[in-house]
Amino acid sequence: MTGPGAGPGETGPVDRPIRVLVVDDEIAITDLVSMALRYEGFDVSAVHSGQAALTRAALAQPDLLVLDVMLPDLDGFTVCDRMRRSGQGVPTLFLTARDATEDKVRGLTLGGDDYVTKPFVISELIARVRAILRRAGVADGAPAPLRFADLDLDPETREVRRAGQHVELTATEYRLLHYLLANTRTVLTRAQLLDHVWGHDFGGDARVLETYISYLRRKIDHVSPPLIHTVRGVGYVLRLPR
Structure with a gap:
């Protein structure tokens, strides 16, 4: 991850809004998740395909990826694997309707940090996003009263x-x-x-x-x-x- 004072692939505190890239082919879901994250102070962008996710991530260097597994071109597992192999160690939260144990194991093995299944409660997703960022050493500060x-x-x-x-x-x-x-x-x-x-x-x-x-x-x-x-x-x- 890149942030002020950190090189490519490194983690560290950031002094700007934390960037989150939301990837899902369902526009209603990207709108819902994006709106909720923006209310929490995150800088959010959204795309709707795996290839678009790879392109946007290379340009925007997000601090966290909310990534659907079932995408119309490259699946989320492939996106995560390609990013990891290219040196983009972006913390990833898989967001998907696939809840089989083998899918969860595969996602976490590929470098995913958490796995949330649909339908989901948005407040839980926000809490998991913050937990991932804390574990990654990206401090977004305590939520304001x-x-x-x-x-x-x-x-x-x-x-x-x-x-x-x-x-x-x-x-x-x-x-x-x-x-x-x-x-x-x-x-x-x-x-x-x-x-x-x-x-x-x-x-x-x-x-x-x-x-x-x-x-x-x-x-x-x-x-x-x-x-x-x-x-x-x-x-x-x-x-x-x-």
Whole structure:
């Protein structure tokens, strides 16, 4: 990996946004993963084929690769192997629907650092990305606390406070609030929220979102002003009342 003060193939701290290359032939997935990574402060680019991944990686020198296995030309294993043989030791997270043990072993043997199967929960993928970067010696720093009005969320400790009072949340409630709080004043569609909190290709009852929004409102909006608002026919937004 290349960074300020590091030569080709070396790892070390970076003093710029960490570059992530997302490779998947499903545009919906590259859009979802790219958007989530950008919200976390990463510099993200995306391509949709194995050959395009090799070309972009040679030019952009990414710090991490999120790589689908099933690609229309070169499969992800071939991409990873060619990059390793060319001296591009880029940490790689395989993202794929193939969950057979032999596939996982092959991917990790070729130099992959982790293996996430579809459907996935985006917050778990982000956590795995950060873990890979830490192991690779690329420090992206602790995630910054989020604050809006009198609502505070600390991603390191997972503590949430409203008006100075601790708020106890379940894991799902936390993921939902974190996404809303990371996108304050932005109307998030139901599809975006379901993708981010419950995972791509969520196959459950979509009414689960309304249920968890009601749970959050009881815990967050029991004091004034209310912060979680419904945008009829679209989704939800975290903002001050108008």
